[in-house]
Amino acid sequence: xxxxxxxxxxxxxxDARLEAFAESISFDKRLYRxxxxxxxxxxxMLQANGLISESDLSAIVxxxxxIETEIExxxxxxxxxxxxxxxxxESVLIDRIGDVGRKLHTARSRNDxxxxxxxxxxxxxxxxxxxxxxxxxxxxxxxxxxxxxxxxPAYTHxxxxxxxxxxxxxxxYVEKFQRDRDRLADCRxxxxxxxxxxxxxxxTTLPIDRQMTANALDFEGVTANSLDTSSDRDFILxxxxxxxxxxxxxxxxxxxxxxxxxxxxxxxxxxxxxxTGSSIMPQKxxxxxxxxxxxxxxxxxxxxxTLMLLVKNLPLAYNRDLQEDKPPLFDSFxxxxxxxxxxxxxxxxxxxxxxAIAARIEEGYLDATxxxxxxxxKGMPQRTAHHAVGAIVGQAMEAGVPLADxxxxxxxxxxxxxxxxxxxxxxxxxxxxxxxxxxxxxxxxVRQQVTSWSERLK
Numbered sequence: 001x002x003x004x005x006x007x008x009x010x011x012x013x014x015d016a017r018l019e020a021f022a023e024s025i026s027f028d029k030r031l032y033r034x035x036x037x038x039x040x041x042x043x044x045m046l047q048a049n050g051l052i053s054e055s056d057l058s059a060i061v062x063x064x065x066x067i068e069t070e071i072e073x074x075x076x077x078x079x080x081x082x083x084x085x086x087x088x089x090e091s092v093l094i095d096r097i098g099d100v101g102r103k104l105h106t107a108r109s110r111n112d113x114x115x116x117x118x119x120x121x122x123x124x125x126x127x128x129x130x131x132x133x134x135x136x137x138x139x140x141x142x143x144x145x146x147x148x149x150x151x152x153p154a155y156t157h158x159x160x161x162x163x164x165x166x167x168x169x170x171x172x173y174v175e176k177f178q179r180d181r182d183r184l185a186d187c188r189x190x191x192x193x194x195x196x197x198x199x200x201x202x203x204t205t206l207p208i209d210r211q212m213t214a215n216a217l218d219f220e221g222v223t224a225n226s227l228d229t230s231s232d233r234d235f236i237l238x239x240x241x242x243x244x245x246x247x248x249x250x251x252x253x254x255x256x257x258x259x260x261x262x263x264x265x266x267x268x269x270x271x272x273x274x275x276t277g278s279s280i281m282p283q284k285x286x287x288x289x290x291x292x293x294x295x296x297x298x299x300x301x302x303x304x305x306t307l308m309l310l311v312k313n314l315p316l317a318y319n320r321d322l323q324e325d326k327p328p329l330f331d332s333f334x335x336x337x338x339x340x341x342x343x344x345x346x347x348x349x350x351x352x353x354x355x356a357i358a359a360r361i362e363e364g365y366l367d368a369t370x371x372x373x374x375x376x377x378k379g380m381p382q383r384t385a386h387h388a389v390g391a392i393v394g395q396a397m398e399a400g401v402p403l404a405d406x407x408x409x410x411x412x413x414x415x416x417x418x419x420x421x422x423x424x425x426x427x428x429x430x431x432x433x434x435x436x437x438x439x440x441x442x443x444x445x446v447r448q449q450v451t452s453w454s455e456r457l458k
Contacts, residue, residue, distance in 0.1 A: 041216035109200035132340035139347040160364030163428040164441040194219035198226035230317035247297035254290035271349040303328035367431040
């Protein structure tokens with residue numbers, strides 16, 4: 001049996017090799033709920049505009065709902081010759097109610113039908129990702145009060161740079177994931193425009209109400225140009241781009257905590273239920289979840305490249321190439337959702353290795369910039385202070401002591417302005433307390449940010 005989409009112009013059946021090559025039911029069957037919901041809304045619009053009768057509408061809606069129940073129960077036959085989920089559903093509808101079922105596709109093409117289904121699916125998936133990002137933000141935020149007394153080394157070039165409060169680190173990720181959520185919300189606005197009713201490419205001569213179906217399907221509006229709508233996959237590319245940024249942020253966090261969990265860093269201990277062992281080395285507790293998060297992020301970014309290459313150079317309007325947008329789209333959302341579902345409990349359940357962190361926190365001269373700024377406040381030009389402190393640090397390195405243990409006389413050899421009061425600013429705890437600028441790791445600033453985010457993420 002050929003697909004309902006194969007018209008009377010054909011005098012030969014579809015080659016079985018083409019059926020196998022062209023099918024998409026193997027991956028687009030997950031759109032069945034969106035397809036049935038869209039079809040019911042379309043049927044109601046057709047009836048409201050006199051294109052089908054009330055009895056036709058009742059038969060179509062009842063049968064579509066039966067089909068949905070059967071699909072969810074796993075009692076729905078798959079036939080490659082029917083190509084995709086859209087033709088599968090329509091074929092069964094026609095088998096059961098005959099010519100009434102054949103009326104459903106009035107004033108509709110698979111082009112706008114597929115786009116409608118995809119937009120609804122992306123919209124729902126964006127909402128799911130946003131909810132998970134919110135929970136991840138809350139996991140980071142939930143650590144802040146308990147970790148307020150922990151000072152960590154901040155790094156540049158993976159070299160120790162300056163001291164920061166642990167909650168300042170946690171809030172950095174809250175900020176990153178908020179930008180991701182903002183981008184998702186912005187993307188969702190463009191996704192949430194109804195293409196239903198543009199038909200194949202030019203619209204229709206039949207009396208339809210596109211706004212009615214848009215309202216029924218919770219779209220914010222309708223697309224304005226049938227040519228553009230038929231060809232448009234911007235909403236898929238844009239969502240894939242936002243997911244790539246989410247993946248990048250998750251990958252960076254994973255890399256950081258992989259390093260932090262090593263013996264060399266020994267900053268953090270992760271929940272063992274999210275770690276694995278070695279087949280030969282019995283002592284190993286490996287951060288495989290984080291490593292796979294880092295690795296799977298490459299898939300998400302690769303999917304974006306696949307989608308961008310897929311649509312380049314396509315003439316207006318619809319081309320069958322666009323069928324291939326679904327696998328990378330689905331994979332990106334599935335992968336990000338899986339990564340987030342694991343990140344949330346890992347962040348919430350990991351423990352800072354407080355003693356190990358404190359034992360080495362004075363290493364690396366994290367307070368050197370504080371000393372430089374102390375000299376600037378005494379009137380010394382920044383470059384002069386920068387050079388002088390570099391010389392002081394060099395002397396401390398040779399002596400093998402932190403700045404706070406270097407004698408006043410040794411420091412005054414390089415900067416006569418230094419007096420006994422400098423020791424009130426040296427050491428990581430004093431250095432952290434010395435910060436004042438907005439957005440800094442100053443304790444008051446961090447507490448204000450924690451309070452602000454607690455209100456925002458309620």
